[in-house]
Amino acid sequence: MTFFELFWTFLKIGAFTFGGGYAMLPLITAEVEVHGWMSEQALVNFIAVSESTPGPFAINIATYVGTEVGGIAGAVCATLGVTLPSFVIILIIAKCYQRFQNSRLVKGCMSGLKPAVVGLIGASVVSVGATVFVPDGISVSIFWGPAFYISAGIFVLAVILAFRKVHPILIICISAVLGVAAGYAFRV
Amino acid sequence: MGKLWQIFTAFFKIGAFTFGGGYAMIPLIQKEMVERRHWVEDEDILEIVAIAESTPGPIAVNASTFVGYRVAGFWGAFFGTFGMILPSFAIIIAISFALRAFQELQAVQYAFMGIRAGVLALMLRALFMMYRQTKKSILAYLVMAAAFILTAFLDINVLCVIIGCAVLGVVVSCNAKLREKLCGEPETVQDGREKK
DSSP states (O other), X not given: OHHHHHHHHHHHHHHHOOSOGGGGHHHHHHHHHHHTOSXXXXXXXXXXXXXXXXXXXXXXXXXXXXXXXXXXXXXXXXXXXXXXXXXXXXXXXXXXXXXXXXXXXXXXXXXXXXXXXXXHHHHHHHHHHHHHHXXXXXXXXXXXXXXXXXXXXXXXXXXXXXXXXXXXXXHHHHXXXXXXXXXXXXXX | OHHHHHHHHHHHHHHHHOOSSHHHHHHHHIIIIIIITOOSOHHHHHHHHHHHHTSSSOHHHHHHHHHHHHHHHHHHHHHHHHHHXXXXXXXXXXXXXXXXXXXXXXXXXXXXXXXXXXXXXXXXXXXXXXXXXXXXXXXXXXXXXXXXXXXXTSOOOXXXXXXXXHHXXXXXXXXXXXXXXXXXXXXXXXXXXXXX
């Protein structure tokens, strides 16, 4: 049953995400939460892992969630699910792509979907931001602990590096080193 | 059989060596498929990008299926996609077992505390890039804001949001009056690129 749920869930995710990676996140977060498959923190951790390993984000995350929930068989189900819709749709389109590209319906859909992707990535930023800064919900006590300030400091530095086009993997490595150093220094 | 094996290995290589997903992989596909093996033409690559953008699912899968099909029909598509997925699949399974073994370590937890903040920054940059690439119009701003607020704060089912935005796009583009109002000028004028 779990295997079918993994397959079905990732089939939905594969069939309804446009614009790749981060735009997919709200849907994945919602589904993972509904099924209670893993914590949002684990999911955010994994985004970093996916950024630093080769291959498409969608495949990486499907394989990861699948493995965590149902071992290797789970990984197969989830990955198959996320791949199948694209595979089938492209096979159909490959035969008549000219008509597809010029179709008014497709153009209309895209004029709504492209900006929607921006909004969805914005929503991902908010929910990941909450996981980073207020993992236990909003309360006054978070401002007492050093964890909040460490995260904030690393975040500001990483933003500066990211907008200077430093390579993502390097940014992740720097953040990891700073996290370890600050963690031991302040005994978070 | 020889050709299918070649397709498989070509995409296996691409899957194993591209970091950062879909778009990062396009130059590699171009090099491998156009320059080295002459399987498809340069224009096909542009087509692939256009199609991958307007169909659901990961760009990598869209591209490998499309090229594989072009080169050797259904089985070409199958082996291309299989080759593309296999490296990620194997690497991530290995990593998830490693993560499970080490995640209790204090140092690893500290590292991930830092990494989560770094990832947030990367996402912010991706958001900024996507925003810049989006063609601006009243419709675009409306949809962006609606998708953002509905998903982030009102807990509306994401599938409904996506379908709703697509339907809105179709409705507006089918109605000339609405289109003029919400998308600015009529389509012919809009084609010019934004000046910097």
